[in-house]
Amino acid sequence: MKSALQKRIDEMTEDELKEVLRRDFVRKLTGYRSTDDSYKKKYNMDFAGFQKANIVEKQNYTFEVESDAQEWELAIDGIETVKKKLKDISGGD
Numbered sequence: 825m826k827s828a829l830q831k832r833i834d835e836m837t838e839d840e841l842k843e844v845l846r847r848d849f850v851r852k853l854t855g856y857r858s859t860d861d862s863y864k865k866k867y868n869m870d871f872a873g874f875q876k877a878n879i880v881e882k883q884n885y886t887f888e889v890e891s892d893a894q895e896w897e898l899a900i901d902g903i904e905t906v907k908k909k910l911k912d913i914s915g916g917d
Contacts, residue, residue: 842913853906859899871900
């Protein structure tokens with residue numbers, strides 16, 4: 825017996841499914857960009873500059889700066905990943 829969700833998915837057109845995915849990806853992209861913007865303001869530089877300046881070491885590997893670096897890196901990776909997924913579902917090359 826199919827679940828109600830599976831039945832709904834089965835009834836959706838490909839365009840409807842793409843739109844659901846697109847909306848979710850845009851929501852995620854907004855969150856990742858917000859995180860990136862927040863750290864850019866906090867450290868007054870982009871992530872590449874943060875790494876190049878070796879801020880984690882300069883701040884003696886404090887928990888805060890290491891945590892920021894990890895979260896920021898995940899956001900940067902997330903931005904690139906979601907942009908690729910958006911391009912894939914739109915059929916772009």
